[in-house]
Amino acid sequence: MTLHGKKNGRGWRFLEHTADIRIEMCGTDLKEVFVNAAFALSHLLGAKSDLPTSDKLEVDLEADGYEDLLVEWLRELLYRNQTSGFLVAEPRITTLTPTRVKATLRGRHVDMEAVGPDFEIKGVTYHGLSIRKDDNTYTATVVFDI
Amino acid sequence: MTEKKPYKLLRIDEVRWEIPRTGKMRVPGLIYTDARTLPDIEKDQSADQVYNVAHLPGIVGRSIAMPDVHWGYGFPIGGVAAFDLDEGVVSPGGVGYDINCGVRLVTTGFRRAEVQPRIRELIDALFARIPCGVGSRGGIRLGRTEFDSVLKLGAEWAVLQGMGEDSDLEKIEDRGSLPEADPSTVSQRAYERGKDQLGTLGSGNHFLEIGFIEEIFDKTVAQQWGLEPGQVTVMIHTGSRGFGYQVCDEFLARMVKSVHHEGLELPDKQLACTRLDSALAREYFGAMNAAANFAFANRQILTHLVRVAWEEALGVSPRQLKFRLLYDVCHNIAKIETHTVHGKSKKVCVHRKGATRAFPAGHPALPAIYRSTGHPVLIPGDMGRASYILVGRSGAMDEAFGSTCHGAGRLLSRHEAIRRTKGRAIERELQDIDVYPRWTGRKTLREEAPEAYKDVSLVVDVVQKAGLADKVARIKPMGVVKG
Numbered sequence: 001m002t003l004h005g006k007k008n009g010r011g012w013r014f015l016e017h018t019a020d021i022r023i024e025m026c027g028t029d030l031k032e033v034f035v036n037a038a039f040a041l042s043h044l045l046g047a048k049s050d051l052p053t054s055d056k057l058e059v060d061l062e063a064d065g066y067e068d069l070l071v072e073w074l075r076e077l078l079y080r081n082q083t084s085g086f087l088v089a090e091p092r093i094t095t096l097t098p099t100r101v102k103a104t105l106r107g108r109h110v111d112m113e114a115v116g117p118d119f120e121i122k123g124v125t126y127h128g129l130s131i132r133k134d135d136n137t138y139t140a141t142v143v144f145d146i
Numbered sequence: 147m148t149e150k151k152p153y154k155l156l157r158i159d160e161v162r163w164e165i166p167r168t169g170k171m172r173v174p175g176l177i178y179t180d181a182r183t184l185p186d187i188e189k190d191q192s193a194d195q196v197y198n199v200a201h202l203p204g205i206v207g208r209s210i211a212m213p214d215v216h217w218g219y220g221f222p223i224g225g226v227a228a229f230d231l232d233e234g235v236v237s238p239g240g241v242g243y244d245i246n247c248g249v250r251l252v253t254t255g256f257r258r259a260e261v262q263p264r265i266r267e268l269i270d271a272l273f274a275r276i277p278c279g280v281g282s283r284g285g286i287r288l289g290r291t292e293f294d295s296v297l298k299l300g301a302e303w304a305v306l307q308g309m310g311e312d313s314d315l316e317k318i319e320d321r322g323s324l325p326e327a328d329p330s331t332v333s334q335r336a337y338e339r340g341k342d343q344l345g346t347l348g349s350g351n352h353f354l355e356i357g358f359i360e361e362i363f364d365k366t367v368a369q370q371w372g373l374e375p376g377q378v379t380v381m382i383h384t385g386s387r388g389f390g391y392q393v394c395d396e397f398l399a400r401m402v403k404s405v406h407h408e409g410l411e412l413p414d415k416q417l418a419c420t421r422l423d424s425a426l427a428r429e430y431f432g433a434m435n436a437a438a439n440f441a442f443a444n445r446q447i448l449t450h451l452v453r454v455a456w457e458e459a460l461g462v463s464p465r466q467l468k469f470r471l472l473y474d475v476c477h478n479i480a481k482i483e484t485h486t487v488h489g490k491s492k493k494v495c496v497h498r499k500g501a502t503r504a505f506p507a508g509h510p511a512l513p514a515i516y517r518s519t520g521h522p523v524l525i526p527g528d529m530g531r532a533s534y535i536l537v538g539r540s541g542a543m544d545e546a547f548g549s550t551c552h553g554a555g556r557l558l559s560r561h562e563a564i565r566r567t568k569g570r571a572i573e574r575e576l577q578d579i580d581v582y583p584r585w586t587g588r589k590t591l592r593e594e595a596p597e598a599y600k601d602v603s604l605v606v607d608v609v610q611k612a613g614l615a616d617k618v619a620r621i622k623p624m625g626v627v628k629g
Contacts, residue, residue: 018190116280128414
């Protein structure tokens, strides 16, 4: 299955939610789901497609199970953005187990006031959080509080 | 096809619908609504969330939703739930990410006719002075030691810096300073996320609004509170900014883990919680109250910035401006309060997530100035129609743990609001009804268009009929600053 957001070919899309933002992302494996989740968050934070990759960050996170790990992953990316303006352009996941994700993030530290994203994302919630597998596709759903 | 629900929603009277106990629910659900507001509630999953909250350990009374309820994450937005201190839990999701998001209202010595011709220059001056927008910074920057003083003192910290008067403090819920705040429970990450955001408005539904009192409903109370028809007011809606978000986030993550050790069964992971007698609960209370104090200080600082901008823009003195704080309420908070449960007075932990405290006349927690009336309850509406000043009634204590609604309640998702307003100039539409807006985000005005919200007048009609609160005055907006 390929998900189609506003533009074709993205591995994630918006779903309806009255007050918040609900995102569905997919992948042929879980690494791809996590990568698409990072792209979705970068998009929400206002990153353009030509975002430079001159800055690099390493992250190494732990949680109990892939679902919690996905929240932890997005939470970390959000925190990095909120405190130093880091936007991810190329997430490269080197390790992904049910309890750990290790990755090299390439992107750029930017002035977020100049970027002017459409939403202030307050947090990554556990509400309606799911990762499921149908045939050969993994699909995850996450709600961001805005 | 309509999905079959595991519960029933039964009409009790004109303004009350009940979800009777079924399955593993520990208490019934109660939704304050009427024939006009119920259809909107039925469109989303907010009733499901009222049902889910009714499963939490130690919940007492009912899982309650106000007429402005809408689909949140975990707890519904517009929900009230109280927990027994021995058996019950505290849940960061039941408070929300924006800890002590709240509203304050200031009255002025100006009349509508004096301000209307100059509303543009006034709003432009406020827009220039108040840091607003997504991730807005540039407020007051503090080192950790001084930041911790803010977390301990709340609004008093701002007053000590010369931003306001001592007398302001008695007109803030809990005097704008929650003594349980414990800065030692606050992580460096929370500090990093909040350190540049004190004195900023933020974005989304946060706003600063100049309005005037369009109608008085209760002349006696209005007179005691110094409210008059045509009087110009300032309303500020914001909270604890990135600092509160990070506090919520971190404790949620810890409680998602701790629920397993505590053997708590939850219908939704976002309801993650911990027993009120646990060390983790004590830590959360310390940090949550610190974030609440941050929010109290934030609104006090913003009030000062508005005062200065107004004096400069219109060239008036403080004596002419007569800025007077009416009240400041939180609508995202958990508090230990005394309520009557099954006929007995006991301390419980009341979660108000998108709900406002509404203590009526005679309540012992009220400051002397509001002891004989009850405190003002501030209900912001959308930026085109109206906002309300209410006063709590005894029904709020009898049924809703001293609570009432908190606003209009969102009706359309942000995407739906943008779709429906495509091609329209919301700015022009607002100006056509004498509301001058300034905003930062590209889509803010369309997302926040009046039609994205329920009609706040319908919401307050329900709480009045239910005996939770009475209307005192209605405010009509004249100009608004949105982030």
